[in-house]
Amino acid sequence: MHSDRAPLGLKVAAGLGLAFMHLPILLIFVYAFTTEDKSYQWPPPGFTxxxxxxxxxxxxxxxxxxxxLKVASISTVIALILGTLCAAAVSRTKFFGREAISLLVILPIALPGxxxxxxxxxxxxxxxxxxxFWTIVLGHATFCVVVVYNNAVARFRRVSGSxxxxxxxxxxxxxxxFRYVILPNISTALLAGGMLAFALSFDEVIVTTFTAGQQQTLPIWMLEELVRPRQRPVTNVVAMIVVIVTFLPILGAYYLTRGTDTVAGQGK
Amino acid sequence: MSTLSGMLTRISDTLWRKPNLLILLLILPPALWLGIIYLGSLFALLAQSFFSIDEFSGVIKYELTLKTYGELFRPSNFDIIVRTVVMAIAVTIGAAIIGFPVAYFAARYARGKWKALFYLGVMMPLWSSYLVKVYSWKLILAKEGILNWMFETLRLGWLLDAYLSIPIIGGNSLSVSATGTFLVFLYVWLPFMILPIQASLERVPHTMLEASGDLGARPYQTFRHVLLPLALPGVIAGSIFTFSLTLGDYIIPQIVGSSRRFIGQAVYAYQGTAGNIPLAAAFAVVPIILMALYLWIAKRQGAFDAL
Incomplete structure (x- = not known):
């Protein structure tokens, strides 16, 4: 049956699309080892x-x-508490203002940062x-709630009332x-939501530039280097570390929610 | 029974008998947090856009006026808005064209291991660090970078130079041209377009495409008259993301692009060094209004009914 085989053109286009999404990130891994420290020279003259x-x-x-790490941890804890409470209420019953509450949760991430x-x-x-420090956390927790909420609300709906x-x-x-019946049922969804919230906060730069004073989170440090490059090789190495640090929670969240109704990271 | 557990039981009984109280207790903390911190700030911002700044002293005058909004229509400011909207449209179209085959393949043909691979293949770039993604393009587009090297190696340097000499989209090098900005936007927002398209394509039954073929449609006709209309809600959902994200971004055009500003950069500049919070606020309202308008049109086109 020919309909189960993808046409060649489609295969090529899909493959190119995926390559377009991944090659630039892989390039960073090469640059972390280059011996060149004054420019972004390609091909790298040597490796070190x-x-x-x-x-x-x-x-x-x-x-x-x-x-x-500190900001992301505390924001994640706050987001876990608020997101779970919200999901519990919204999934339980229909009440006045329910739609407004779900809109309110999504708004901080729907509007531009x-x-x-x-x-x-x-x-x-x-x-x-x-x-x-706390003004940064305040901002981060606000937009992290939605990630936890999205993961938790889908799971709550599947925990049967009986x-x-x-x-x-x-x-x-x-x-x-709650402790012995509900929590074990929703724990993997919460863990996944928490991991994604952590990744989101760890990476956030747009809101942080407005809510941080003199403090530098890693993304702010990175942004400074991007705007005024001082030590390119160090930036390359930090970029590579950031890629690895953010990939781990994403992979974790994927394996935790695999095979359930919800898709990790649906809400971003 | 100890007094503590007795108390817990009593609280528990009360909550069970009055479910509304329970809901209220559950919803209160998140509602207060988001209502006060987020909505409060949002309204504070909106309110400031109705103030104006004294041109001589630079002090904010706390009188309600529409003067600040009027300033948005000055040619220099209006250009910024038009430029940003055009960029958002271009990025949306580009993302739809590149994203569609990926989404279609993942939804229709990928099975088992390949399905997981495609899923992770879209999720990883979506969630990986925004700044790192932007940075990788700084590496790619640099004059001594890989893209120029490829053009030189293929002896196509003249082609790139000819392209860069085109006004508006060109520039001294790719990293300081509007084309560079476009590429980075496209790269960073592409996964946001793929996921909703894939979700809408997953729901298209195989049989419908086969029926179309059986009735004599060529593959292109099936695509144009059966698949595309069914996938359109997904494309529109994705375009909401790409459009909105492009409208509000100020970091990408700052790092890769020409000196011509976008809305986000204007907001940033006016609230920062210029100290003109009212005008910054008015500029920030522009994406909100544009998005509201966009959602309203999408709704009228019936995009949400099909979702």
Missing amino acids: LKWFAVTWERTDVWEAMGLS IITGISLRSAFNLADIPFS LVEASMDLGANSFQT
């Missing part, structure tokens, strides 16, 4: 591991990395809140039911 050692010694990179960023900044200015009722009939109270 020297820049890994140089990057290792750079305290500014470590500080930025530490701040990014610059709008979220500048709104928060002008609000902080109006309220005389100085920029700090499970909860059975647990209550057997004498468990709401808290025990």
Whole structure:
């Protein structure tokens, strides 16, 4: 039956499309090892591991990395709590304003990041809140909620209500039911949502430029290097590390939600 | 029974008897967070766009006026809006053309391992670092970079030079041309176009395409009159992403592109060094209005009914 074989043209076009999406990232892996440090010369004149050692010694990179990890962890925890609560309420019953709530959750990521960023900044200015670690977290948690929410709401819908009722009939109270019946059922979805929220926060730059004061998260550090390149080889190495660090949670989220209704990262 | 667990049981009973209270308790923290922090800030921004700035002292005058919105229509500002919209349209069309075959192959032909590969193949670039993706194009488009090298090696350098000498889309080199900006936008937003198209194509039954063939349609006719209309909601859903994301971005044109500004850069510049928050706010409202308009047209075309 010919309809199960893809036409050659389609195969080629799809393959080229995938190549277009992946080759540029692979290029970064090559540049991390180049001996050239003044320009982006191709082909690289030689290969070296020297820049890994140089990057290792750079305290500014470590500080930025530490701040990014801290911000991402705390934002993820806040997003997990808020997103799960929201998903629990929305999936449970129809109530007044339900549609408005789901729209509200999605809005921070549906509107361009610059709008979220500048709104928060002008609000902080109006309220005389100085920029700090917490203003960064405030912004990040706001747009991370949606990722957790999307993963959790799909799973909540599949946890049948009769499970909860059975647990209550057997004498468990709401808290025990949550701890021993609901939580095990939604845990992988929460883990996946949390990982994606972490990746999203770890990588965020647009909102962060508006909500950070003097602090430098890793993406902000990277942006500075992009606008005014000072040490290209170090940037190459950091870029490669960032690729690896963000790929791991994505792969993890994929394997955790594989075979369920929801698709990891649906919401981005 | 200890007092603690007794109390928990009582709370639990109350919640069970009054489900509305439970819903309220569940929804309150996220609603307060998003309502106060996010919506509050958004309204604060919108409000500022109705103020104006005193041209001589540079101080914000807190009187309601539409003067700031009027400034958007000054030629220099209006050009920025037009340029951004044209870029958004070009990126959307480009993404649809490149993304469609990938989505179609993944939805229709890929099975088993290949399906997973295609899925990850789209998810990985979607979720990998935005800045790293932009950076990789800085490497590619640089004068001494791989793309120029390829043109030189193939002895096609003259072709690239001829292309770059075209005004508006050309420039001194690819990395400072509008074409460069376009390529980076296209690259960064492409996965957002593929996923919704693939989702809409997954729902097209095989049998329908076979029926079209059985009734004598050539492959092109089947594509044009059966597949494309069924996939259109997906294309429109994807275009909402590519359009909106291009409208609001300010980092890509800053790093790869000419000195001609886009909306995002204008917002950034006016709120930063220029200190003209009202005009920055008014500029920020432009993408919101354009997106609202776009969604409204998409809805009227029935794109959401089919989703």
